Amino acid sequence: MTEDKWSRSEQRIISIIEKFTTYKNWISFMHLSIEAKIDHQTLTNHIDLLIKRGTITEYRGKNKSRLFCISGHSDDIEYNEQFRDFTQRDLLTKEEANEKLSKLYKLGTDNLYHKF
Incomplete structure (x- = not known):
């Protein structure tokens, strides 16, 4: 039981x-x-x-x-951690966080975010 x-x-x-x-x-x-x-x-x-x-x-x-x-879904952790920082610590909206991240990361052909 x-x-x-x-x-x-x-x-x-x-x-x-x-x-x-x-x-x-x-x-x-x-x-x-x-x-x-x-x-x-x-x-x-x-x-x-x-x-x-x-x-x-x-x-x-x-x-x-x-x-x-x-397991197997663990890509883009740095991107997601940065997103959490922006939304939780800096109290940005999701839209503001996405806009800020779009200046730091680009979505690659492999469907993962990369710094540029």
Whole structure:
């Protein structure tokens, strides 16, 4: 019974990460914690196991924040981190942040952002 509960919790975590992340987006530990409604320690245990299995990828941000996405969707992290800085720290709107980033990055033929 506890294995079934553990498995359901893992599936819920994976589905939340899939829901909130796409090819170029990551979800923070705090956001995942709120959405999953799982206590901090249990969530940490699930995440560590999913990382070991290679199901999800973790990125440690500049400010020690933990960001997650489904493995294989981990491109453009520098671009996304800069976007988060602009919208959260500098309190810019999404449009203002995109405009500022368009002066620093160009979308390449490989569908990834590159500094120019």
